[in-house]
Every structure is written in structure tokens, then in C-alpha cells.
Amino acid sequence: MNKKPGDLVISIISYLFIGASLLFFLFPVFWMFLTSIKPPQDVFAIPPKWIFKPTWVNYTTAFVKKDYLKYLWNSFFITSISVIVATVIAAMAAYVTARFRFKGKNTMLLGLLVFYTMPGIAYAIPLFLWFSALKIIDTPLALIIVFTALTIPFATWVLNGYFVSIPRDLEEAAMIDGCSQWGALFRVVLPLAAPGVAATAILTFIGTWNSFLYPAILAGSKTITLPTAIATFITNTSIEWGQAAAIASVIIIPVVILVLLGQRYIIMGLVSGAVKE
Amino acid sequence: MRIPQVKKEKKRISFFRLEFNLGKLRRRFEHFVFLIPALLVVGAVLVYPLLHTFYLSFFDYSISKGMRYAGLQNYADILVDKTFYVALQNTVIYTIIVVTTEMIYGFILANVLNRDFRGKNFIRALFMIPLLTSPIVSGLTWRLLFNPDLGFVNYFINLLGFKSQVWTGNPHLALPSIMVVDFWSGTPFVMLLLLAGLQSISKKLYEAATIDGANRFHLLRYITIPLLKPMILVVLLLRTMDSLKIFDIVYALTGGGPGISSMTVGIYAYLKGFRLFYLGYAAAISWVLAVIIILVCILYIRFINVPEQD
Numbered sequence: 001m002n003k004k005p006g007d008l009v010i011s012i013i014s015y016l017f018i019g020a021s022l023l024f025f026l027f028p029v030f031w032m033f034l035t036s037i038k039p040p041q042d043v044f045a046i047p048p049k050w051i052f053k054p055t056w057v058n059y060t061t062a063f064v065k066k067d068y069l070k071y072l073w074n075s076f077f078i079t080s081i082s083v084i085v086a087t088v089i090a091a092m093a094a095y096v097t098a099r100f101r102f103k104g105k106n107t108m109l110l111g112l113l114v115f116y117t118m119p120g121i122a123y124a125i126p127l128f129l130w131f132s133a134l135k136i137i138d139t140p141l142a143l144i145i146v147f148t149a150l151t152i153p154f155a156t157w158v159l160n161g162y163f164v165s166i167p168r169d170l171e172e173a174a175m176i177d178g179c180s181q182w183g184a185l186f187r188v189v190l191p192l193a194a195p196g197v198a199a200t201a202i203l204t205f206i207g208t209w210n211s212f213l214y215p216a217i218l219a220g221s222k223t224i225t226l227p228t229a230i231a232t233f234i235t236n237t238s239i240e241w242g243q244a245a246a247i248a249s250v251i252i253i254p255v256v257i258l259v260l261l262g263q264r265y266i267i268m269g270l271v272s273g274a275v276k277e
Numbered sequence: 278m279r280i281p282q283v284k285k286e287k288k289r290i291s292f293f294r295l296e297f298n299l300g301k302l303r304r305r306f307e308h309f310v311f312l313i314p315a316l317l318v319v320g321a322v323l324v325y326p327l328l329h330t331f332y333l334s335f336f337d338y339s340i341s342k343g344m345r346y347a348g349l350q351n352y353a354d355i356l357v358d359k360t361f362y363v364a365l366q367n368t369v370i371y372t373i374i375v376v377t378t379e380m381i382y383g384f385i386l387a388n389v390l391n392r393d394f395r396g397k398n399f400i401r402a403l404f405m406i407p408l409l410t411s412p413i414v415s416g417l418t419w420r421l422l423f424n425p426d427l428g429f430v431n432y433f434i435n436l437l438g439f440k441s442q443v444w445t446g447n448p449h450l451a452l453p454s455i456m457v458v459d460f461w462s463g464t465p466f467v468m469l470l471l472l473a474g475l476q477s478i479s480k481k482l483y484e485a486a487t488i489d490g491a492n493r494f495h496l497l498r499y500i501t502i503p504l505l506k507p508m509i510l511v512v513l514l515l516r517t518m519d520s521l522k523i524f525d526i527v528y529a530l531t532g533g534g535p536g537i538s539s540m541t542v543g544i545y546a547y548l549k550g551f552r553l554f555y556l557g558y559a560a561a562i563s564w565v566l567a568v569i570i571i572l573v574c575i576l577y578i579r580f581i582n583v584p585e586q587d
Contacts, residue, residue, distance in 0.1 A: 014389045026406060092315065095311055118570065
């Protein structure tokens, strides 16, 4: 590569831009984490204290003395079950949309997307009324049903993109050898699409894990999830910032770990539908 | 010109025939059985509630008074509801500003990050963190930063020589404060998708154009933007939908206040429905919001399809 004189200037500007952007986009989360390990008297010190003796007292107060460990479990349990059920159902649907031509297929896929884009509040009122009538408010079942349904459209879209890219020959061979349609999906296509399925599961896990509105409406003290539980800090007149920050950090950490594990596939997954024309 | 139209009608007819022709269905039953769970769940938990919301919107329904048929009264009330207009205006202004700034900044950031530099994968991954943060946590985090007396934002602008502000408690600054948070959490999403789009553009195109004497501006104008256009439109669509139904961040940051200065349509429907329990009215507001989103969606999809047909 032959360097032009302008290249160095552009490089410097680019790195400054990246650095400044990184500062802006990372600082809030970093600050939240810092607040969670600060001793209470240092939380609102002005000028901010950058050097202090870290303490885990906020974590122990929230997760040992208070009930937040239970809420963490609720989040984990409800999210995992919903994602597993939704991924299986969506994989079956996406298999059909990716493999078979039928009239109205595109209408159906587009329809799914429409339901994905609807505001949550448009579903929430009847769901609240029904679940109250069925007396399953504040049970894991209520949230699992809702999260599963909300996840299916998105998961179907992404998986459809993956399945299209898998060659047909292998499953045809398997079916000639006596494998059923069901077996072709679960023994041949799914293992081949494993990275895509994992990416889909991670993406839907994040969305469900972070969800606030439905637990706020459909969960009570028994099944409340972590993001909804943290919102109760907001309504109090004085916010216990140390504890709120500790809980916020615990909400963020599993998601960051998941994404680090599946980073490459996720980006592929996000664009698979859009780029393939 | 007429041929495609005729084709389209034919398609329509056979679609319905497929639906009602049981013999044909039975032959392909083993395929479609895979679709049934998804359609069943989506039908029962998404489609039916949406229709039920529509139904409820014709009732005067509150916990204290019970349910009473009200015809179009709820929609008539919305037309003269000043709070609704404030909420709608806020939502539209908010969406326009937030989506525009996020698209521009995200585009620049994606282009800058598309360069080759050491540790690029790690840096790109770091930018994903705001995207992964639960919106309610983002709101709460920024509420901490915006704290009027002891927050970091005021400390920072004091250092720069500006006066402290009561960010989320000032009617003029509440909505802009929310925009900052949305910008913070939405820009990485735009960046990520546009970056993925950029990486799918062949480097050879740029090399060939450079050899032919194209400068940076030419490359951007005649290669990057046209080839990235489908992706830009998809991102634009997704961000617009999300901004129109904005809820969590506002809930965590201001709750629509002070007064109604940062009220959005989503928050207003929630407050009417689940704080005051005017369920019929809240249902009507939700439907208005849903229809707005569907209309915008249709407009965009028309727009996206146009270049493909040329």
C-alpha cells in the first residue's frame, strides 16, 4: 500500500474519534459498576473518588439479606425455559419456511415481523385480564407463555436465514436412508445449524432477560424478575444507589459473558436475513 | 405492464384455495405440522390479545365501574385529550431526532471501525455493551449520572465551565435527557449492523475505483452508500419502530414527568391502564400507537421494495 500524505491525519482523527466514542459508550456502565463496589459514604463524593477500598457490602445486602437472589433465580429460570421452548418451536417453523415453497409464506413471515414490532402495551391488557381470570398471575407459567410467544417471531426470522444457507443434500440423503422429516430436522439440520441456533438463543435470551414490562404487569412478589425488581428502587423516595448499582451489575454480567462466548455468530445471525438477497 | 398484475391475482386465488383445499393440505400435512406449534402460540398469545385489545377499546372499562359498551367514545376522547397530543408530539419529535442522530453517528462509527487496526475485534465488542444493557438498567444508570446535586454529568459540565442543571427534573430538559440515553443505547446497534454490512462489501471494488482515480468522497458516494442502502433501510426501520414504542427508558428516567413534559404514547397507555386502570381507554391508546407503527412499517417496506423492482 502506498501511503498518501492525508492518510496519517485521517488515521489520527479516526483513533481520536474511536477513543472519545469508547469513553462515552463505556463510561456509564463502568460508573455503575464502580458505584456498586464503593463504600456508601463515597458514592456521591464530589469530586468523584477514583481510589477507594472496594467493598462487596452492596452485593451481600441485596443478594443475601434481601430477596434479590430469588429474583435472580426467577430471571434465570423463566428466561431459560422460554428461550428453549421458543427456539424449538421456531426451529420447526423456520425449517418449513426455509425448505418448502408454499403460497402465503412471505405473507406469514411478514406477519410475524409485524407482531414482533407491536408495542408491548397492546398485548398487555388482555393478557393481564386473562391471566387474572385463569389465576396464573404471579406464576412462572404466565411469564414463560408470554416470553415464548414474543420470542418466536424473531427467532423464526433469524433461523429461517440460517436454514436457507444449509445444503439440502444431506437431509435428503438421511431421508432416503429412512430418516423421518422430524429426524431430518433434529438429527441433521439442527446440528449443522448449531452456531445459528446458538446465536438465536443468545439473542433471544438477552431480549427476554432484559425485559421489564411483562414481569411488571404479570408477576408479583413470587415470580418478579431482576430488571423489574430493580425498578422498585425508582419509586422509593431516596434511591439506595449502592444496592441498585450492585443489582444492575448482576443483570449486565451474564449477558456480557454470553455475548463474549458467541460474539462471532451473533453478528452473522443479525445480518443473515438482511444481507442475503 | 399488465402481466405482473394478472400474475399477482392468480397468486392470491391459489393461496385461498390452498387454505381450504383439504386434500392438498393432507398431502403436505407432514410438512405443515411443524408450523402448527408456532402458529398456535403466536395466534393465542399475540394475535388474539391484539384483537381483544381492539375489542376492549370500544368499552368504558375500569376496575371501579366495571365494563360498559361505549362505542367510539374512547377514540373521541383521545381526539380531545390534550395529554395524548403532548405524548404524541413528544414521541414523534423524539423518534425523528433520536433516529437521525443515531443513524448518522452509527454510520460514521461503523466506517471508522471498519478500518484495520490492532485489537479491532475487541474494540468492536466493547461497543456492544450499551446494546446489551437492559433498557431499564440504562435508564437507572443515567438517572444516577444525571443526579442534579451529586451526579457525574453535572460534575463534568462544571469542569467545562457550565452551570449545573436539574436534567430529568426540568420540563425543558427531561425529553432531551431521555434522547441522550436512547442515543447511548441505540447507536451501538446501528453501528453493529452497518459494520456487518460494510464488511460484506468487496474490498476489490474500492481498490479498482482508487486505481481509476476516485477519492475518498467518491468511494463513499458511489460505492459505500449505494451498496449499504438495503442495510441502512433495515436499520432505519428497526430503530424507528423501537423509538415509536419507547417505554422502559422513559419509565426508569422520568416516568413521563415532570408533569407531562416527557410523556410518550407508550408511557401514557401504561399509566392509564395499569396505574389508573382505565383499561378501555388504555386499549384505545395502544391501538392508535399500534396503527401508527403499522403505517410507518408499511411506508418503509414500500420504500425498501422500490429499488428492487427497478
